[in-house]
Amino acid sequence: MKATLMITAAVSALLLVGCANHEGVAPSQNSSLNAVSPSTTATSEGGSMQRSLDAWLKEEWTPLTTPANGANATSATAVSNVSEPSGTVTAQPEDNTPLTLQKYADKWKTYHENKEKMKEGKPKEASHIEMMQSLPVVGK
Template identity: 35%
Template sequence: MKQLITTMLVLFSLIVLNGCVNSALTVPSQNSDLNKISNSNGKVKPGLMQKNLDNWLKNEWAPTVNEDKKVQKKYMKKVDTQGTNTSNDTEEKYVEDKERNFTLQEYVDKAAAYSKAHPNEGKDSHVKKLESMPVIGD
């Protein structure tokens, strides 16, 4: 009787474990109705916030920060290119150094350069908006 119980437990364990292994191998769903709603093989499209952030980084942040002389000298690699004009002048151009690791200090320096180029002047300050509101009570 004990041998029958242990055999049944071992057999049951093997069946359960075999079922777990097989279900992990069939990741794409064979259910067509489920695939209509949520296709696991489909591409993930970036959302609105990600698109806006990517556009801002490409069109506003990178050009502004990369033009700053301090950032260029400290974090970018200098590349000499031959001038296209008739003289033999060489033009200095700085490009992003891909081999260097990004540091927090680099971000702080780039943020300072961006803030210097785009001063806020408190136009959109929430503190100024709250101070300009009429006081109720008191």
């Protein structure tokens, strides 16, 4: 019994070592594997959540958090300088300071203030709490 256990352990160890040291074709170089499951698809297309986040950042977050006046703008947008000849465009200096928690909190506050201003004249969406309270049995 002890001998079979030792032989089984030795064979298992040899198999594991043999598999670990085997140098073969990398998965990215395997043409058969790439035909079935290409590895570039996930990185180039992105997932549904990533696309949703990118759209939200582009359409909502960036426009509502960037300052309205050009003096405080931190993005690297091109601005024409009046003292230079027409046709010459200079870029504003890019803000390379690290994003701190306070800066993020300030941007979040600005985002919510601008979002509230944007929604001021529009009708309010009914919340789930209000809908539940309006039910005859559950509600008040």
